[in-house]
Amino acid sequence: MSTSMKETSFDSLYKAFEERIEQLKKLPKMKEDSSIEQVINDNGFSRREFMIWAGGVTAMLALPSSFTPLMAEAVKVADRLPIIWLHMAECTGCTESLLRSANPSIDSLIFDYISLEYQETLMTAAGWQAEQNLENAMKKYKGRYILMVEGGIPSADTEHYLTIGGHGKTGKASAMEAAEHAAAVFAIGTCSAFGGVQAAAPNPSNAVALSEVTHKTVINVPGCPPSEKNIVGTLLHYLLYGTLPALDVFNRPKWAYRLRIHDLCERRGHFDAGEFVEQFGDAGAKDGYCLYKVGCKGPYTFNNCSKQKFNQGTSWPVQAGFGCIGCSEPDFWDTMGTVNEPIKDRLYNTTFGGLGADATADKIGIGLLTATAVGIAAHAVVSAIKPPKE
Amino acid sequence: MITKEIIEKIEGEASVEFEIKDNLVEFATISFPHFRGIEMILNGKNALDALVITPRVCGICGHAHLMASVRAIEDAYKNAGYEIKNNQKIEKIREFTLIMEIIQNHFKWFYMTLIPELEKLHSTSLVQTPLKGAFAASLAAKAIATFAGQWPHSSYMIPGGITSDPTNIDILQVQTYLQELSLFFENETLGTSLEDFLSFESCKEFRGLNSDFSYIEEKLISLEMHEKGFAYDKFLILGKHSFTSVSKLNKTHAVGIDAKFVNTVEAYSPNQITYAKNAQYKKEYYETGPLSRMMALNFPIIKNMHRRFKDSAYSRVMARIFELAYLLKKASSLATTLTIAESSYNSVVDISKITASGLGVVEAPRGPLLHKIEIEKGIIESYKIITPTQFNIGSSSLKNPTPAQKAMQKLSKEEALFVFRTFDVCSVCTTH
Numbered sequence: 124m125s126t127s128m129k130e131t132s133f134d135s136l137y138k139a140f141e142e143r144i145e146q147l148k149k150l151p152k153m154k155e156d157s158s159i160e161q162v163i164n165d166n167g168f169s170r171r172e173f174m175i176w177a178g179g180v181t182a183m184l185a186l187p188s189s190f191t192p193l194m195a196e197a198v199k200v201a202d203r204l205p206i207i208w209l210h211m212a213e214c215t216g217c218t219e220s221l222l223r224s225a226n227p228s229i230d231s232l233i234f235d236y237i238s239l240e241y242q243e244t245l246m247t248a249a250g251w252q253a254e255q256n257l258e259n260a261m262k263k264y265k266g267r268y269i270l271m272v273e274g275g276i277p278s279a280d281t282e283h284y285l286t287i288g289g290h291g292k293t294g295k296a297s298a299m300e301a302a303e304h305a306a307a308v309f310a311i312g313t314c315s316a317f318g319g320v321q322a323a324a325p326n327p328s329n330a331v332a333l334s335e336v337t338h339k340t341v342i343n344v345p346g347c348p349p350s351e352k353n354i355v356g357t358l359l360h361y362l363l364y365g366t367l368p369a370l371d372v373f374n375r376p377k378w379a380y381r382l383r384i385h386d387l388c389e390r391r392g393h394f395d396a397g398e399f400v401e402q403f404g405d406a407g408a409k410d411g412y413c414l415y416k417v418g419c420k421g422p423y424t425f426n427n428c429s430k431q432k433f434n435q436g437t438s439w440p441v442q443a444g445f446g447c448i449g450c451s452e453p454d455f456w457d458t459m460g461t462v463n464e465p466i467k468d469r470l471y472n473t474t475f476g477g478l479g480a481d482a483t484a485d486k487i488g489i490g491l492l493t494a495t496a497v498g499i500a501a502h503a504v505v506s507a508i509k510p511p512k513e
Numbered sequence: 514m515i516t517k518e519i520i521e522k523i524e525g526e527a528s529v530e531f532e533i534k535d536n537l538v539e540f541a542t543i544s545f546p547h548f549r550g551i552e553m554i555l556n557g558k559n560a561l562d563a564l565v566i567t568p569r570v571c572g573i574c575g576h577a578h579l580m581a582s583v584r585a586i587e588d589a590y591k592n593a594g595y596e597i598k599n600n601q602k603i604e605k606i607r608e609f610t611l612i613m614e615i616i617q618n619h620f621k622w623f624y625m626t627l628i629p630e631l632e633k634l635h636s637t638s639l640v641q642t643p644l645k646g647a648f649a650a651s652l653a654a655k656a657i658a659t660f661a662g663q664w665p666h667s668s669y670m671i672p673g674g675i676t677s678d679p680t681n682i683d684i685l686q687v688q689t690y691l692q693e694l695s696l697f698f699e700n701e702t703l704g705t706s707l708e709d710f711l712s713f714e715s716c717k718e719f720r721g722l723n724s725d726f727s728y729i730e731e732k733l734i735s736l737e738m739h740e741k742g743f744a745y746d747k748f749l750i751l752g753k754h755s756f757t758s759v760s761k762l763n764k765t766h767a768v769g770i771d772a773k774f775v776n777t778v779e780a781y782s783p784n785q786i787t788y789a790k791n792a793q794y795k796k797e798y799y800e801t802g803p804l805s806r807m808m809a810l811n812f813p814i815i816k817n818m819h820r821r822f823k824d825s826a827y828s829r830v831m832a833r834i835f836e837l838a839y840l841l842k843k844a845s846s847l848a849t850t851l852t853i854a855e856s857s858y859n860s861v862v863d864i865s866k867i868t869a870s871g872l873g874v875v876e877a878p879r880g881p882l883l884h885k886i887e888i889e890k891g892i893i894e895s896y897k898i899i900t901p902t903q904f905n906i907g908s909s910s911l912k913n914p915t916p917a918q919k920a921m922q923k924l925s926k927e928e929a930l931f932v933f934r935t936f937d938v939c940s941v942c943t944t945h
């Protein structure tokens with residue numbers, strides 16, 4: 124949402140959010156005897172800290188700061204939405220990203236507080252009991268629960284490479300069933316969004332994205348792993364709007380994936396000045412030069428890492444001098460080539476067939492006014508990429 | 514009479530099938546029914562791509578995979594005649610981040626696995642505090658991220674060094690995280706100072722503490738876990754590090770070894786699909802992980818504990834917590850002696866010049882992790898990964914059980930499942 128947007132439309136959005144929160148309040152709480160204020164308080168956060176956090180999330184979701192109190196209100200009713208989190212073929216890194224989200228940060232507290240009705244890693248039940256929990260949760264909250272899926276889904280004649288539960292049900296069957304009666308479906312991490320590492324050639328398990336096994340709309344929250352901010356933000360966005368977020372061509376929420384890593388990168392000034400690390404450890408590396416020549420895929424990758432960073436804002440790969448590997452793009456394992464080399468034959472403007480991930484069915488084009496290639500010697504290439512008009 | 518019991522699912526990713534006789538486990542087979550085929554995916558890719566692919570084998574010990582990969586590639590450089598000698602700074606930072614990953618793992622295991630599992634077995638309710646685990650683990654992860662950019666799935670190690678160039682401020686920051694973490698561990702987990710804890714001489718001294726740790730210790734004793742869950746009393750440490758010594762131990766007797774004698778055999782799992790192979794050293798089974806690493810060091814308390822309780826479930830659990838204390842101290846000393854004057858990276862010849870094989874071995878949270886790479890002009894010809902869980906929790910026949918199978922025998926099913934978890938099961942690694 125750009126600043127040019129008329130105040131009046133924010134007013135009506137504000138009203139819509141208020142109504143949504145009122146509606147949610149009427150739904151039964153998951154845990155009768157607890158409140159998020161209490162939880163946050165018990166964990167040593169002041170109201171002020173909570174409000175600062177709410178302000179941060181509000182800004183991240185591209186809402187004006189006047190929405191901050193509303194965000195705080197929304198969090199209080201977050202426990203009205205049951206969440207089911209399923210693990211498919213994966214490394215559990217996405218869950219880890221979330222678990223590590225904090226100190227415990229407010230992010231993790233909120234995730235803990237809102238009912239994670241079924242999350243294998245966090246749940247103490249195991250075996251038959253866990254399977255039972257899942258079935259019960261799906262029945263009890265039919266049509267109401269939010270489904271979050273982590274991991275790629277083995278299919279075709281290798282579908283049995285992933286079986287879940289005592290009955291030996293395949294991962295694919297579980298995912299299909301759980302998606303069917305979900306109020307909203309989110310693919311958390313690149314594995315679930317696009318197949319991920321196991322889907323890299325030759326894809327031994329025929330792993331596919333969640334969206335391939337269900338007819339429901341799947342919101343993709345890719346990243347390997349996605350930051351805790353994007354996971355929690357996705358949830359809060361849904362909480363407030365009650366509808367699906369604006370999406371790009373790969374069904375990624377625009378609030379998080381609208382810009383390239385490159386657009387807000389801290390090394391961008393060096394790129395524009397033609398100052399590159401030629402080899403790891405050289406003088407340029409010490410001075411924080413641009414990592415393009417040692418393989419950074421930031422110019423082709425849409426995500427907000429350069430702003431949100433990881434581990435509660437501690438750092439991110441570009442800061443550690445490694446460069447972006449393109450992990451939130453479909454098939455990046457196969458299409459973005461060797462990790463420490465630039466993509467030689469791909470021009471900046473040809474990212475995703477010349478459309479760029481900003482290109483949605485309604486608006487194409489202005490995201491990519493500049494058609495200059497990222498020539499290795501190029502100076503001052505591609506300055507501002509304007510966000511597309513809504 | 515032997516009856517087949519139902520398959521018990523562990524975290525949805527491993528299952529155990531019991532043969533029960535007179536209410537006790539006669540034998541158990543274990544299967545890992547998930548398969549992704551990471552080794553096949555590595556074939557044909559640039560060798561340096563292993564540095565970003567193998568960490569994705571596991572979201573909990575991805576850093577160990579990264580280090581095993583970089584060691585394997587550096588070994589290949591050496592075998593191709595281009596030996597890489599990393600300076601102190603590079604070695605120390607790599608070692609530091611690896612240690613921090615082990616630390617976060619152990620914290621998480623303590624608060625998110627051990628306590629809930631004990632509660633199930635003990636049927637009294639313990640105070641469950643998973644957030645304590647998340648808190649400690651996230652602090653450890655921040656310390657890693659300061660050098661490595663992010664955790665999980667950092668890729669900052671490259672042949673010849675590391676990509677980050679930490680400043681003194683970064684190092685101060687890391688020291689602060691460590692202080693905070695040590696304080697948390699002392700106040701919340703142990704109930705005593707690290708120094709005191711590490712200088713204990715007998716398990717009896719645990720009794721004076723009043724903490725999460727002492728509570729757990731009491732429960733373990735009351736469940737008689739010091740008399741249960743014995744494996745072979747044979748231990749294996751293969752990764753070369755500043756915090757342990759490469760050796761195999763038969764009880765307390767240690768001898769030097771070489772990782773090239775590690776072999777794998779097909780798993781025995783007649784009724785269930787499994788994609789895991791069992792790992793051995795010279796065709797014999799050994800236990801790996803914290804208890805093994807601690808046995809290789811000379812702490813009086815570990816000696817005392819082993820003399821009294823051998824390799825029981827109790828010892829296995831206690832060793833993991835003791836290792837946590839030991840590694841926190843080790844990490845602090847690494848962080849305080851780190852100087853940034855040296856270079857982070859020494860240039861190496863291009864990977865396309867390398868045609869050789871290499872072996873990288875590290876100690877991951879659960880024990881030795883081996884990566885074997887064959888490179889042809891910079892391209893991966895073959896890649897083999899052997900993980901710690903393959904040593905500990907393989908599935909073999911009754912005649913020659915694996916450590917975990919042996920440890921579960923003659924226990925009730927509930928006890929056996931608890932003992933199974935004292936090995937700190939990681940199934941995503943096991944099949945990869």
Ligand code: SF4
Pocket residue numbers: 213214215216217218273274311312313314315319320346347348349569572666
């Ligand atoms: S997206 Fe990455 S971090 Fe998440 S499960 Fe897949 S491999 Fe692991």
Ligand code: SF4
Pocket residue numbers: 384385386388389390391392394412413414415419420421422441446447
């Ligand atoms: S190429 Fe990479 S390092 Fe360079 S400015 Fe772009 S995102 Fe940053």
